[in-house]
Amino acid sequence: MDDSFVSRNQLRLxxxxxxxxxxxxxxxxxxxxxxxxxxxxxxxxHLLAFSRMDGARxxxxxxxxxKARTAATRLxxxxxxxxxxxxxKVSIALASQLNLTGMAGGIPIVVEGQVLGAVGVxxxxxxxxxxxxxxxxxxxxxx
Amino acid sequence: MDDSFVSRNQLRLxxxxxxxxxxxxxxxxxxxxxxxxxxxxxxxxHLLAFSRMDGARxxxxxxxxxKARTAATRLxxxxxxxxxxxxxKVSIALASQLNLTGMAGGIPIVVEGQVLGAVGVxxxxxxxxxxxxxxxxxxxxxx
Amino acid sequence: MDDSFVSRNQLRLxxxxxxxxxxxxxxxxxxxxxxxxxxxxxxxxHLLAFSRMDGARxxxxxxxxxKARTAATRLxxxxxxxxxxxxxKVSIALASQLNLTGMAGGIPIVVEGQVLGAVGVxxxxxxxxxxxxxxxxxxxxxx
Amino acid sequence: MDDSFVSRNQLRLxxxxxxxxxxxxxxxxxxxxxxxxxxxxxxxxHLLAFSRMDGARxxxxxxxxxKARTAATRLxxxxxxxxxxxxxKVSIALASQLNLTGMAGGIPIVVEGQVLGAVGVxxxxxxxxxxxxxxxxxxxxxx
Numbered sequence: 001m002d003d004s005f006v007s008r009n010q011l012r013l014x015x016x017x018x019x020x021x022x023x024x025x026x027x028x029x030x031x032x033x034x035x036x037x038x039x040x041x042x043x044x045x046h047l048l049a050f051s052r053m054d055g056a057r058x059x060x061x062x063x064x065x066x067k068a069r070t071a072a073t074r075l076x077x078x079x080x081x082x083x084x085x086x087x088x089k090v091s092i093a094l095a096s097q098l099n100l101t102g103m104a105g106g107i108p109i110v111v112e113g114q115v116l117g118a119v120g121v122x123x124x125x126x127x128x129x130x131x132x133x134x135x136x137x138x139x140x141x142x143x
Numbered sequence: 144m145d146d147s148f149v150s151r152n153q154l155r156l157x158x159x160x161x162x163x164x165x166x167x168x169x170x171x172x173x174x175x176x177x178x179x180x181x182x183x184x185x186x187x188x189h190l191l192a193f194s195r196m197d198g199a200r201x202x203x204x205x206x207x208x209x210k211a212r213t214a215a216t217r218l219x220x221x222x223x224x225x226x227x228x229x230x231x232k233v234s235i236a237l238a239s240q241l242n243l244t245g246m247a248g249g250i251p252i253v254v255e256g257q258v259l260g261a262v263g264v265x266x267x268x269x270x271x272x273x274x275x276x277x278x279x280x281x282x283x284x285x286x
Numbered sequence: 287m288d289d290s291f292v293s294r295n296q297l298r299l300x301x302x303x304x305x306x307x308x309x310x311x312x313x314x315x316x317x318x319x320x321x322x323x324x325x326x327x328x329x330x331x332h333l334l335a336f337s338r339m340d341g342a343r344x345x346x347x348x349x350x351x352x353k354a355r356t357a358a359t360r361l362x363x364x365x366x367x368x369x370x371x372x373x374x375k376v377s378i379a380l381a382s383q384l385n386l387t388g389m390a391g392g393i394p395i396v397v398e399g400q401v402l403g404a405v406g407v408x409x410x411x412x413x414x415x416x417x418x419x420x421x422x423x424x425x426x427x428x429x
Numbered sequence: 430m431d432d433s434f435v436s437r438n439q440l441r442l443x444x445x446x447x448x449x450x451x452x453x454x455x456x457x458x459x460x461x462x463x464x465x466x467x468x469x470x471x472x473x474x475h476l477l478a479f480s481r482m483d484g485a486r487x488x489x490x491x492x493x494x495x496k497a498r499t500a501a502t503r504l505x506x507x508x509x510x511x512x513x514x515x516x517x518k519v520s521i522a523l524a525s526q527l528n529l530t531g532m533a534g535g536i537p538i539v540v541e542g543q544v545l546g547a548v549g550v551x552x553x554x555x556x557x558x559x560x561x562x563x564x565x566x567x568x569x570x571x572x
Contacts, residue, residue, distance in 0.1 A: 015312075015340050026301075046344045050336035054150070054301045058187060058332045059216030063238045086230035093237040101238035145429045148303030149397060153296035158455075158483045160291030169444075187330020189359075189487045193479035197444045201475045216332075254292060286288045293483070330487060359488030373515035380522035381492045381530035 013040075013109060013116040017140055018048035021109065021119050024139030026051055029132045034124040036132055037064040040109075042117045045069035045099075053123075060122040067106030067129075068120025069099060075115050079104030079130070105129030109137055156183075156252060156259040160283055161191035164252065164262050167282030169194055172275045177267040179275055180207040183252075185260045188212035188242075196266075203265040210249030210272075211263025212242060218258050222247030222269070248272030252280055299326075299395060299402040303426055304334035307395065307405050310425030312337055315418045320410040322418055323350040326395075328403045331355035331385075339409075346408040353392030353415075354406025355385060361401050365390030365416070391415030395423055442469075442538060442545040446569055447477035450538065450548050453568030455480055458561045463553040465561055466493040469538075471546045474498035474528075482552075489552040496535030496558075497549025498528060504544050508533030508559070534558030538566055 018040040029036040035055035040048045045068070052061060070078040082089035082102035089102030104126040108115045119136050121129040161183040172179040178198035183191045188211070195204060213221040225232035225245035232245030247269040251258045262279050264272040304326040315322040321341035326334045331354070338347060356364040368375035368388035375388030390412040394401045405422050407415040447469040458465040464484035469477045474497070481490060499507040511518035511531035518531030533555040537544045548565050550558040 015337060019337065042344075044344065046338075047336055047347050048338050050333055051301060051305065052332075052334050057217050058328075058330070059213060059218075059239065059243055061333050062240055062242060063235070066238045066240070086233070089230070090233055090237065093234075098237055098240045101234065103234050103238050144397065144427055145306075148300055148306060148426055148429060149402065150298040150300055152294070153298045155293040155296045157291055157293055158480060162480065163288075163291060185330065185487075187328065187332055187487070189330055189481075190479055190490050191481050193476055194444060194448065195475075195477050201471075201473065204476050254287065259292065283291055284287055286291060356488065360486050361488075373518070376515070376519055377522075377530065377532050378492070380519065380527055381495045381532050382488065383491055383495070383527045385491060386488055 011111055011114050011116055013042065013048065015048060020143055021136040021140050022049045022051050025119065025121060025132045025136030026053055028135035029053060032128060032132070034128050036121050036123045036129070037061050038132070038136065039064045039068040039120045040117060041068040041072050041120070043072055043115055045073045048117065056123040063103070064120045064122035066099070066101045066120070067103060067122060068118045070101050071106030071108045071118035071120065072115065074100065075108060077104070077108065078102065078106030078120070079126070105133060107133040107137060109140065111141070154254055154257050154259055156185065156191065158191060163286055164279040164283050165192045165194050168262065168264060168275045168279030169196055171278035172196060175271060177271050179264050179266045179272070180204050181275070181279065182207045182211040182263045183260060184211040184215050184263070186215055186258055188216045191260065199266040206246065207263040207265040209242070209244045209263065210246060210265060211261045213244050214249030214251045214261035214263065215258065217243065218251060220247070220251065221245065221249030221263070222273070248276060250276040250280060252283065254284070297397055297400050297402055299328065299334065301334065306429055307422040307426050308335045308337050311405065311407060311418045311422030312339055314421035315339060318414060320414050322407050322409045322415070323347050324418070324422065325350045325354040325406045326403060327354040327358050327406070329358055329401055331359045334403065342409040349387070349389065350406040350408040352385070352387045352406065353389060353408060354404045356387050357392030357394045357404035357406065358401065360386065361394060363390070363394065364388065364392030364406070365412070391419060393419040393423060395426065397427070440540055440543050440545055442471065442477065444477060449572055450565040450569050451478045451480050454548065454550060454561045454565030455482055457564035458482060461557060461561070463557050465550050465552045465558070466490050467561070467565065468493045468497040468549045469546060470497040470501050470549070472501055472544055474502045477546065485552040492532070493549045493551040495528070495530045495549070496532060496551060497547045499530050500535030500537045500547035500549065501544065503529065504537060506533070506537065507531065507535030507549070508555070534562060536562040536566060538569065540570070
């Protein structure tokens with residue numbers, strides 16, 4: 001087979017790696033006393049691991065999933081999707097049939113320059129959601 | 144079983160309790176001469192009791208349900224969801240795939256510090272919807 | 287407040303309890319060499335914890351969630367929903383707007399006679415899915 | 430205006446009438462010791478009144494609504510929709526985009542030859558659901 005037909009040496013986040021992200025995010029959220037919904041997805045935006053902490057909102061589950069899906073499939077932080085204008089964010093949500101969001105809290109998991117998926121966090125304030133997601137990824141990279 | 148696996152002493156709103164909320168809300172709305180759609184849901188946002196008063200709008204049924212679902216699953220008044228900006232409210236509606244709304248009229252039912260569900264009211268003006276929902280909950284707590 | 291308006295002494299599955307189910311199910315599936323998608327939901331069918339093991343099918347994620355939601359909200363094993371006939375199972379799936387399934391692999395989590403949620407397992411054969419879910423619940427009850 | 434442009438002397442089920450149906454159905458279900466979800470809708474299939482009894486399945490809410498909507502908008506018992514064959518019932522569910530079901534438990538409310546809406550009951554066996562719905566309508570007609 002022609003070498004150009006496949007790309008080799010791709011990285012894939014394991015189930016264990018996904019749980020490291022979730023658990024470190026949970027630990028950080030607990031230290032902040034902000035219970036969270038935390039989702040980790042693969043590059044296709046498909047769920048790998050999830051946890052809803054005691055006290056986190058049921059109404060944040062879907063939002064955590066949407067943030068993670070957005071970061072993974074757009075290859076950027078969900079808060080950057082649709083630019084900085086409200087209309088840009090609304091447009092991308094509508095054009096994606098509500099699969100994407102411009103709300104902050106979804107962060108790509110990047111290892112050696114490859115996006116292996118993303119974490120999405122929801123139930124706190126935007127900056128808290130981001131901080132918790134970053135703590136989860138940091139534990140993966142430092143582990 | 145390890146004690147940390149379950150949380151005890153949780154309360155659950157009974158069917159009777161849900162009907163008390165609906166009927167008191169209806170009575171209050173009738174006194175205001177504003178026919179309403181009134182929904183009571185459990186903590187997961189699932190319907191317990193509902194009434195559409197004579198003259199209330201068919202087009203308000205779904206909104207009453209969404210307000211109630213929002214207040215129950217976000218653990219806050221629906222009017223507070225998404226903050227005070229239009230863009231915040233639109234964002235959360237879209238990111239939740241239209242399961243949540245930032246419109247006022249959904250109020251959590253809180254007993255002994257636990258959210259047992261919510262009431263959602265729609266067909267009047269925002270402040271009327273809120274007043275009717277509050278009247279429903281007051282009857283439950285005072286009953 | 288009138289005593290008949292609320293029911294007391296309800297149990298709630300904690301986040302920790304949900305993870306005990308998921309991890310024990312994973313361990314059992316690993317011993318069987320059958321990678322699985324494992325979901326644990328609350329009584330309203332809302333996600334508490336999830337894991338997709340390495341090698342489990344992306345196309346099984348949604349099915350695991352639907353099995354868990356079915357067992358939790360129907361208060362019975364998903365394989366018993368819709369009876370034993372194909373037509374009964376199809377009817378209930380359609381009438382529930384695809385929120386329910388009659389496929390085996392969803393099992394209620396029952397503690398002291400209360401349904402605290404359910405586990406849903408998908409990616410193996412039906413009997414393997416059930417066995418893995420049962421192993422998860424057994425770890426919770428025996429823990 | 431030409432007399433042929435409007436049809437006069439139409440009947441409309443009031444909110445009070447809808448609650449009579451729900452409460453009588455609840456009472457009958459309680460006597461049978463089968464907790465039920467009970468929905469009453471108008472001729473457009475839009476919700477008028479609803480009750481989920483203690484112990485009735487969350488996973489039956491949507492089905493009760495679908496049965497009621499079917500009976501009201503098809504002007505016949507939901508169990509008769511799609512004929513007696515499985516394929517007929519599946520076909521009508523699919524062609525209606527899952528708005529209709531051929532499952533028994535939805536019964537039109539007929540007064541003086543006019544269909545004023547329907548009751549839909551779900552959470553028991555098919556014959557129990559039908560019996561409870563009939564008891565609700567009987568209370569309306571005999572009231």
